[in-house]
Amino acid sequence: MAVSTRYETIIGIEVHAQLRTESKMFCSCATAPPPGEKDEPNTRTCPVCMALPGTLPVINRKAVELVMLTGLALDCEIQTAAVRFERKNYFYPDLPKGYQISQYALPLCANGRLEVPVPAEETSVSIGITRAHLEEDTARLQHGGRGYSLLDFNRAGVPLMEIVTEPDVRSPAQARAYGETLRDILRYIGASDGDMETGSMRIEGNVSLRPIGTDAFGTKVEVKNLNSFRSLERAMEFEVARQADALERGERLVQETRGWHETEGRTMTQRAKEEANDYRYFPEPDLPPLRPSEEWVARLRASLPELPAARRARYVDGLSLSAYDAEVLTADLALADYFDAVVAAGIAPKSAANWVTGEFSRLLNQHAAEGLRSSAVGLRPAGLAELISGVEGGKVSAANAKTVLAEVFATGESPKAVVDRLGLQQVGDAESIGAEIEAVMAEFPSQVAEYRSGKPQLFGFLVGQVMKRTAGRADARLVNDELRRRLEE
Amino acid sequence: MPGTLPLADRTIAEVGELLRRREVSSRDLTEACLGRIARDGERLNTFLAVGEERALAAADAADAALKDGGGADKPLLGIPYALKDIFVTRALDDDGQPNGGLPTTAGSRILEGYRCAYASSAEERLSNARAVLLGKTNLDEFAMGSSNENSAYGPVHNPWDDRLVPGGSSGGSAAAVASGQAFFATGTDTGGSIRQPASLSGIVGFKPTYGRVSRYGMVAFASSLDQCGPLVRSVGDAATVLQALAGHDPRDSTSVDTPVPDYGAALTGDVRGLKLGVPREYFVAGMEPGVEAAVRSAIGVLEGLGAEIVEVSLPSTDHGLATYYIITPAEASANLARYDGVRYGLSAGDDDLIENYVRTRGSGFGPEVKRRIILGTYALSAGYYDAYYVKAQQVRTLIKAEFDSVLSGVDALLAPTSPSVAFKIGAKADDPLLMYLNDACTLPVNIAGLPGISVPCGLSDGLPVGFQVIGRAFDESTVLRVADAYQRAAGFIDLRPPTAYG
Numbered sequence A: 001m002a003v004s005t006r007y008e009t010i011i012g013i014e015v016h017a018q019l020r021t022e023s024k025m026f027c028s029c030a031t032a033p034p035p036g037e038k039d040e041p042n043t044r045t046c047p048v049c050m051a052l053p054g055t056l057p058v059i060n061r062k063a064v065e066l067v068m069l070t071g072l073a074l075d076c077e078i079q080t081a082a083v084r085f086e087r088k089n090y091f092y093p094d095l096p097k098g099y100q101i102s103q104y105a106l107p108l109c110a111n112g113r114l115e116v117p118v119p120a121e122e123t124s125v126s127i128g129i130t131r132a133h134l135e136e137d138t139a140r141l142q143h144g145g146r147g148y149s150l151l152d153f154n155r156a157g158v159p160l161m162e163i164v165t166e167p168d169v170r171s172p173a174q175a176r177a178y179g180e181t182l183r184d185i186l187r188y189i190g191a192s193d194g195d196m197e198t199g200s201m202r203i204e205g206n207v208s209l210r211p212i213g214t215d216a217f218g219t220k221v222e223v224k225n226l227n228s229f230r231s232l233e234r235a236m237e238f239e240v241a242r243q244a245d246a247l248e249r250g251e252r253l254v255q256e257t258r259g260w261h262e263t264e265g266r267t268m269t270q271r272a273k274e275e276a277n278d279y280r281y282f283p284e285p286d287l288p289p290l291r292p293s294e295e296w297v298a299r300l301r302a303s304l305p306e307l308p309a310a311r312r313a314r315y316v317d318g319l320s321l322s323a324y325d326a327e328v329l330t331a332d333l334a335l336a337d338y339f340d341a342v343v344a345a346g347i348a349p350k351s352a353a354n355w356v357t358g359e360f361s362r363l364l365n366q367h368a369a370e371g372l373r374s375s376a377v378g379l380r381p382a383g384l385a386e387l388i389s390g391v392e393g394g395k396v397s398a399a400n401a402k403t404v405l406a407e408v409f410a411t412g413e414s415p416k417a418v419v420d421r422l423g424l425q426q427v428g429d430a431e432s433i434g435a436e437i438e439a440v441m442a443e444f445p446s447q448v449a450e451y452r453s454g455k456p457q458l459f460g461f462l463v464g465q466v467m468k469r470t471a472g473r474a475d476a477r478l479v480n481d482e483l484r485r486r487l488e489e
Numbered sequence B: 001m002p003g004t005l006p007l008a009d010r011t012i013a014e015v016g017e018l019l020r021r022r023e024v025s026s027r028d029l030t031e032a033c034l035g036r037i038a039r040d041g042e043r044l045n046t047f048l049a050v051g052e053e054r055a056l057a058a059a060d061a062a063d064a065a066l067k068d069g070g071g072a073d074k075p076l077l078g079i080p081y082a083l084k085d086i087f088v089t090r091a092l093d094d095d096g097q098p099n100g101g102l103p104t105t106a107g108s109r110i111l112e113g114y115r116c117a118y119a120s121s122a123e124e125r126l127s128n129a130r131a132v133l134l135g136k137t138n139l140d141e142f143a144m145g146s147s148n149e150n151s152a153y154g155p156v157h158n159p160w161d162d163r164l165v166p167g168g169s170s171g172g173s174a175a176a177v178a179s180g181q182a183f184f185a186t187g188t189d190t191g192g193s194i195r196q197p198a199s200l201s202g203i204v205g206f207k208p209t210y211g212r213v214s215r216y217g218m219v220a221f222a223s224s225l226d227q228c229g230p231l232v233r234s235v236g237d238a239a240t241v242l243q244a245l246a247g248h249d250p251r252d253s254t255s256v257d258t259p260v261p262d263y264g265a266a267l268t269g270d271v272r273g274l275k276l277g278v279p280r281e282y283f284v285a286g287m288e289p290g291v292e293a294a295v296r297s298a299i300g301v302l303e304g305l306g307a308e309i310v311e312v313s314l315p316s317t318d319h320g321l322a323t324y325y326i327i328t329p330a331e332a333s334a335n336l337a338r339y340d341g342v343r344y345g346l347s348a349g350d351d352d353l354i355e356n357y358v359r360t361r362g363s364g365f366g367p368e369v370k371r372r373i374i375l376g377t378y379a380l381s382a383g384y385y386d387a388y389y390v391k392a393q394q395v396r397t398l399i400k401a402e403f404d405s406v407l408s409g410v411d412a413l414l415a416p417t418s419p420s421v422a423f424k425i426g427a428k429a430d431d432p433l434l435m436y437l438n439d440a441c442t443l444p445v446n447i448a449g450l451p452g453i454s455v456p457c458g459l460s461d462g463l464p465v466g467f468q469v470i471g472r473a474f475d476e477s478t479v480l481r482v483a484d485a486y487q488r489a490a491g492f493i494d495l496r497p498p499t500a501y502g
């Protein structure tokens, strides 16, 4: 992108995230099929979400709470005056009421800010959050067949949160970093699955360029159909280059919506925007104004977990973990909580991090297919802490501790029970190890002699024999020390 | 003289007493109503659907319950009634098959033959009260109208004179109750649609406070003003039916969770010590002298009973009509968007989406409904929103504040219900503005969300006249108390159209 140095990239990002609620926004239909069941079309509907005549919406309190929680996490002001839901009017078959209940004039949350680390640029940027508001999803419209389309109303009325940034994003890499950082936060606070692939998180980028040193915004292009953070970054890169190229050639850009075509790696015009749609917003008369009490907001604020950024900083600055370990731990709230509990049980942070991000996470991933989450693992942090102390105190070998962990995951037994059952207590006292060493030296006198006559490579053989005699339970370091001492005698 | 009227024309209180004394059966009452429906129903065009078999079965079940001594705490047990056809009735079972329930049309072609999958709160509550549902009454399409001439299924005729309108939009309910086809009927009142037809048909119509009765299952016209209430023959019956309808419903977020008092206990017959205001702006120029005379005499009766009458002023009354005709079409334009030919109701079946919308809605809606959708869409459009919708909401706040202020000094207000008696079918049909004036005295009450009742107060040119008692929000009790005291003193309870005497 040779020309990009002449232009400044201006990007604003809109995210739609499905909120993690049990029921829909305005009715009691489930948002997802029961675990293990297939999602058959039009099975999660009712008179309300099908917009039968005479039906009325009832606000899902949990959804309101999740948006406020998000607002608090993004440092927004929470609107505690009367927040009105509004009707956004347009006709389309996927919109059963002929209007979407949304928020317009007064969003629930506004004027926030998010610090976004941008590893690719070795910096971090502060992105202004214009608003975060609550609305409902539409039905799923499937064009297909000849002369007809299919409608699935399972998704109609699922709670959606829209988060809009200020035009503060200055590069495709920043756009991606923003998306990922936001996703981590949404997952952290339990607001959304934040899954781009399944569509529980959808992103649109608004891109424009302006000559460096000028203030006026250029013509804005909205890019949709982004299925991953990588597509977001690639689409922004493509769009920046395309616009710069057009500007260089003196062409006039049109304000339009373009779709990203992943395989072709380019954006294409979806719909030109000659004039803005008139959605005729007006306050939803079926719902009284929402007035979140100060007390409710305070309660939510208190419930807000330590966010990924703050936690990473605490791990690196306070616990001296590597940036990598801090990153891995904080990517999952439950994992980070687990780590904290292991440390609280008396394990040194570095050691706890090694185990939690290493063997523990490996087993966790292995068992993830069975639906196991770190929060649900039978192995309590205290149990892992005990195992780690065992290794550090020489009672269990590191190798055996891994075996124990695997058994714990497989059987749900406590580590101690596994150690006892498999007889994996480490032989750790110098005296009993000494006896085993004596026995080995008696069994292999010629090897002992050869070592003593200048063949140090036989040391390993002898160590191996001691370990074998102790079925791997001997403390390796102790074996080394004791064997060497006796051989040198 | 109670008791001299035919069975079908008596009040709920009277026939309820006969039921509990087992002198008549619910089947007797139901057959009496069905007989009237058979005799006058078609001529007056009161019903859009009648469920005779179901009604008789429900009556027999009620009789069985009465035989077992039931009914002491269920004053509507075994009483035949009608629902305005804007309340959905459950007509499909869990598998989506017809269950013998009645269809719901809202008086519109676009819902012709529509079978709903769920029951309205009104149907549920009256069914729990064990009242006997006879059928669904005719109405102005989507409750938009003041004469019942806007029904896609033809106009309703006034039982007092076939050539006249019964008022609207609950015209079928009013005519049915006035002509002995039902002991009570539900109505909806957005700008006067219960009170005005009650007035023109010579019966009692009560619009409770907005939020007092659930709107769940009431096909929406203008959500912020629509309210359900009873059309009955006496104030006492209004109290009885309201008692069954009122109360919080978690399915309607605008229904208020406030205790429902014992309305019967309010009917003391005593208005001494009450201060009643008469707003001077309600005696408008153009009001028929006979109407004004009847209303003034009603006020005199209340004064004679010991109430203190004071003149008050509600200066923004004039702006009520304009405010109403911005807010209600705006809300209606969105409320009626769901009739798009996609999921239920009429569908033109065009392959092209836009064409299907245009043809479905073009042929499914009548002219008045289209007029209001266009009006509302315009009022909400970019560039006009502030001048119309926002301004109307500001005036609404002002009107509300004026009522609040005046009602802080008086216990209730007395006013005419309609500036005229029933008029000829067709007389105002071509002049929407003239038609809209019918509701000038009733719609401010909706704008302010207050309770208002219309009570017959005599005849003018041989046609019934009603007057309104308007109360403070959620103070239905005082409204009922005043209206009941008047009705007892005035003795108009037995005012019945010629149909009552066959």
Ligand SMILES: [Zn+2]
Pocket (backbone or CB within 6 Å): A024, A027, A028, A029, A044, A045, A046, A047, A048, A049, A050, A157
């Ligand atoms: Zn639903």
